Amino acid sequence: MKSLIPSDRAEEINENNANDLKEHETNEDNGNLKREQDVEQGFPKITEFYVGGHEKKCRQYSLDYLKFGFIASPSNQHLPMCLICEKVFSNDAMKPSKMDDHLSRVHADKKSKPFHGIMANNGSSFFQALKEKLDKRPSIRSMFASSSIKDDDGLRASYNISLLTAKSGKPHTIGEQLILPAISEVLNNILHKPAHDILKRIPLSKNTVQRRIDEMGRDVENILCKFLQTNRFSLQLDESTLPGNEALLLGYVRFIKDENMCQELLFATYLETDTRGESIFQAVEHFFTDKAIPWKNIVSVATDGAPSMVGRHRGFIAHLKRQLPDVLVIHCVIHRQHLVAKKLSPRLHNLYNM
Known part of the structure; x- marks a missing residue:
């Protein structure tokens, strides 16, 4: 296909493209040389990363920039901040030439003084003293943190x-x-x-x-119930009638934790209707369902000898065995001792009451 551009014009375009390419390579070499000189003088290298698919350069702060009166911004370490006017600049201003230019134009009176020779009261340089003063200044965040x-x-x-x-x-x-x-x-x-x-x-x-x-009581209860959800334990129940004719059901658990035998009060609840075995079972079932404690974790149950507890057909144990046929039922040892003590001889009975 024949080109529509005249030959003399095409040669001119090719010559211009070659010059542009040469100029670009020269600028890139100068930039590399400038970065190498900055590194040799103690200035940090430039970190390159990609933002939105485009290459972007991020300059890092160096302690040598303090001689120009600049520190890294407390809110963003990639942004320089002037110690004198406390103005924060973009990352592009993280260059010695631009920092020195700001010091010369905006703070000319400070530029004329040899800061490296003038010392503050504590023996540090002028800019170092300003930096220490800024670090000690109370901020909103520090005041709220202290409070x-x-x-x-x-x-x-x-x-x-x-x-x-x-x-x-x-x-x-x-x-x-x-x-x-x-x-x-x-x-x-x-x-x-x-x-x-x-x-x-x-x-x-x-x-x-x-x-x-x-x-604190709810927190302790939640911790205990969470432990019982995954560990086996023994349950002890006792129903008592208060002076106000109110029926109170107490539940204790005994379990092994860290190779130690532990006993804790699990719940204390009022029996709203009556003290029959079915009502006691419903109260315990409601608590276990609410706390997500599985029935299968119960190893044994200890109760007193009341019919509402150990009744063969309508007692609490009868209802429980429908859920756990293999549960071990124990007549409370302390309750049995109390029953025996009632029939002691007068001499032993007095000794028991001492």
Whole structure:
């Protein structure tokens, strides 16, 4: 196919393309030479990565840039920041020539001074002193972090004191009535510190203490139920009638954990209707279903000898054996001892009561 471009014009185009290619190679060689010189002078190499399929160069910060008054931005280590005006520049400005140009144009009064010779009060250079001052300046993040740590300490103390209150069985009002005044006396008279700022970070009102105890109780229950979901255990049940004619069902579990025999209170629930074996079984079944504890993990069950528990047809054990035919049923040893003790001779009975 014959070309439509005249021969003289085609030669001119080819000559221009050759010149452009030569100029591009010359610029690339100069750039490589400049990068090698920067590396020899202590400046870092340029990191190359790809953004959106295009090659982009990212310059890294060097400690030598501090002599131009620049540090890496605290928010982005790839961006330079002027120590004097605290202005952040793009990564393209991470060049000694551009940093020196900014120092000469914007901070000409600082440029005329030999910073390497002028020392601050602590013996460091001028820009080093500015950098240390900037590092020590409190930021919004650091102030919130410090406040958060203090609040966490007060919250932890509130939970610990609430736990001690629950273990001692004292009223929940003891926190405000006794514990906080006692802490105030110790701080004022022994440590000689103002107690107001510390006490206001420890909430110990009656409702707060009750809420803390309920939260810790639910957490302990969840941990125990999660363990019982994957481990075998023994169950002990006891039904009692309170003075207000309310029927209370207590459930205990005994299991092996870390090669130690452990016993914990699993639940305490009211029997809403009656104390028949079917009602007791429904209460236990509802708890096990709600906590996702499988019946098959029950190895044995201990109860007293009441008909509602051990009845052959309608007792709790009869309903349980329909779920677990091979479950081991044990008459509570302590209950049997109590039954035997009732028929002791008067002499042994007095000894038993001592």
